[in-house]
Amino acid sequence: MENTVSQQEKLKQLTEKELNKPKFTAKEFKRQWVLIAISAVYVIYGIIFYYLPLIGWIMAFQNFKYYDGIAGSKFVGLDKFKFLFSDKTFLLVIRNTFAMGALNLFFSTVMAIVFAILLNEVRNRHFKKTIQTISYLPHFLSWIIVVAIVHDALTSTGIINELLLKFGIVDKAYPFLGDPNMFWGIVTFSHLWKETGWNAIIYLAAITAIDPCLYESAAIDGAGRFQKMWYITLPSLRPTIIILLIMNMGNVLNAGFELQYLLGNGLVQSVSKTIDIYVLDWALNARNTDYSLGTAAGIFKTAVSLALIFLTNTIAKKTGDERLF
Amino acid sequence: MNDEIALQKPLNHKRKMATEDIIFTIFNTIFLVLFAVVTLYPVLNTLAYSFNEGNDAVRGGIHLLPRRWSLDNYKEILFERPGIRQGFIVTLGRTVLGTFTALAANALLSFILSRKKFLFKSSLSLFWVITMYASGGLIPVLILFRYLHLTSSFWVYIIPGMVSAFNLMVLRTYMEGIPDSLEESAQLEGAGYMRIFWSIITPLCKPVYATIALFVAVYHWNAWFDAMLYNRFDPQFTTLQYELRKLLDSVSASTGQTSGTAVTEAAANTITPITVRAAATIATMAPIIALYPFLQRYFVTGLTIGGVKE
Structure with a gap:
């Protein structure tokens, strides 16, 4: 049909x-x-x-x-690429970029959808509007400011440690920013803090476009609130989710720069360094500049990004979903 | 809550899920309020610190209100930090000039690309769409800018980013929604393309122009990386956010990726008091907050035009 x-x-x-x-x-x-x-x-x-x-x-x-x-x-032919793939730092950097990109893509998509659906369930218009207005304020702040805020919240005297101490979860301030095990989590959370409200806008717009008749007939069939969310709202969002997923796929590797560069420090270098930072290091390193290596790493990144877009697009085509091209 | 019940009654044939509803509403409200608190608290906390007296703030424990009021922090960043003042001037300049030029440049090209009869419509659209996906990358761009003498100059902020495929798409989509009959009747009366652009399309595009202008303005206001990459050694072209970064970096443990050494917090805190950092952060944020009502209105428009085209 x-x-x-x-x-x-x-x-x-x-x-x-x-x-x-x-x-x-x-x-x-x-x-x-x-x-x-x-x-x-x-x-x-x-x-x-x-x-x-x-x-x-x-x-x-x-x-x-x-x-x-x-x-x-x-x-020099492919020498620079050969060096790249034998460089332990570069392999580490690829792992970090992919890991943080994937964590970020997964959690920000899920959170945005959950937030949009829950906000849509609010019946009081003023409450809904207020929450939404607050939710996307951080989107307009620069990463510099966001990193300052995250940093202040997580230092030894910050609010997080204050709460942990008060409830007796730790006995002395936990050094979040210096702990390599925490870094990916902090990065993911920072992204969520900044962009969840903003990302939810598109989903909210898509939810309002759902035909109200669907909900009414579901109500007549005796569907409760959760059933309506699960069987009507979520499936109706499917095309939007797929399109955004394809578009964001190409950006998975791009999402690894400002935040990691600003928040990273010597203690967490092994988990914070991303491809972009690696490129920047070769470009700005005063003693040992190598533009060729940096360019090669950049090409690798672009090639992988394009491959990811095409891959997702092909999968969407196979499953009969909406697609970008 | 009252009007909710009034609205619900005639619709609800069966009220069997009343309890489920109430429990859900309570948890949902708690979740959303918590979400709002987590979003707002850090900003309000920074605000409180910025108005607190410096030595007193070291004791910590300041939450939503300053303990000992003081305006010294703001006085310091306004009058005693030439870097911040210079950064503010440059940022203001690039925001005003950059927004104006980018809007004009993108609007004119979108007008051309949205003409149905334009001979090179599809080939030129493709020319610009490609730029969205294939970019040369940081180093080739850096070297190109050096050859073009764009580094160590103010113009690196204005010229390279002036035309962007994303803004073109948003503007073009909007312009394509304007009925052709307007253009045709103007042409019958002898109006040329420039006349049509200026007198017919532009007045109708005010909302989308506002959206693009705000997009670009926020981008310029928040920009710091270009200042670091191209004008690192030219303090006269520094930007506000980059200055803020330097200020924050001088105290935070993060000393950049390359240095590899972590400054201990205690030693670092003696350099710039936390209250001065807070004041600088708030001052940098202030214009965004002031513009927020507009941002909210027009950004959402732009996002829906650009994002969910059907």
Whole structure:
């Protein structure tokens, strides 16, 4: 049923597309010269700032020296990649990036959905509005501020230790920020604190789009509140969840920079360092700069991100779900 | 709660799940209130510290209200920290100029890309969509900017990020929703494309322009990484958030990834009092909080346009 409807839609869109298809005639060119001229300027801008850096990928196959430039530097084939995959730090960094990315993706998706569903169950409009307004305030704060807040909450005199001491759970302040076992948890929680309310907005919008008839007929069938949430709200959110999951898949590896860079310290380095920080180290390290290595690591990251997007998209295609492309 | 009962009565044919309902409502309310407290408490706590006298705050135990009121912390960050003042000036400059240029640039290109008859509509759309997924990465960009003399300059904040595929998509989606008949009738009366953009499309796009402007403004206000990466050695181009970071870093145990040594907390606390850090944090946050009612309204619009296209 749904299938035929969407096919009809597609057909309609196709014919519309045919009708509106631009005709490449001299007259059209003349009529649109302003548009063409302006967009040409944008193309030049785009090539410089978005496409030229891609040419920089050549550096990964060279022993790049800044003053020799790309033209003058010596090619070394895959040596830089070979070094990367034999570098223990790099392997550690890959593990950290994936682990924190996956933890973050999983928990932020679950929390956002739970929060949206629970908020939707509130009947008092003012209470609902107040909670929602508070919930996405942290989204607008910079990571610098968020890290300051997390840091203050977790120091020896911070609120967390104060509460733990008061309830006798620990006898002396626990050094959260210096404990490698705690770092991934702290990172995940910080993400949740900053983004849960914000991520829930899309789910809330999707929930309001659910046909109320579904709930009414479920109520007539004697469904309770939990049953309605489980059998109607959650399945209705499925397409939204899948689309966002695909989109976020490409960002799993991108989510590993600011927070880890700002919150990490010497004591937790083995678990806090991510691919981006590794790249930055090669770029800014005054004694031992190696642009080629950093570029190679960056290429690895981009390649894996693209692969993840395509993989999720293919899985969504197989299971018959909504997909990005 | 009263109107809830009034609303519920005629709808509820069976009231058998009344107890389940009440228990759920109680737990749900507790959960949501707890959520709000966890979100707000750290911010309010920082606020309390920022108004407390410095030596007194070392004793700890300050929660929602300052123990000994003082404005010295704010005086210090406003008058005795030239770095913060410079950072504020640069950040204000980049926020105003950056927002204006980005809005103008993205709006004009979106206008072109949203014209149905535009000859290069699909190829140019693809040109920009690709930039969303394939980026050169940190080092190639850094080197390019050096060659272009964009490092050690204010313009690195304005020019490279001016046109962005995400903002283009949001604006284009919105503009495509405007009926073509408006454009056609204007064309019949002899209006050129620029005229149509300025007199017909722009007035209708005010809400989405506000959204994009706020997106960009918040980005500029919160930016610090570009200041560190491109203008590390040029204090005249520092930004507010980067200055805040330096201030916080001078006291926190996190000494950056590369150094590998942890400063002990006790020794570090003597450098900048916790109250001054709190004041700097609050001052940096203040414009965001002041704009929050607008942010809330327009950000949600933008997110729904950009995110859940149907």
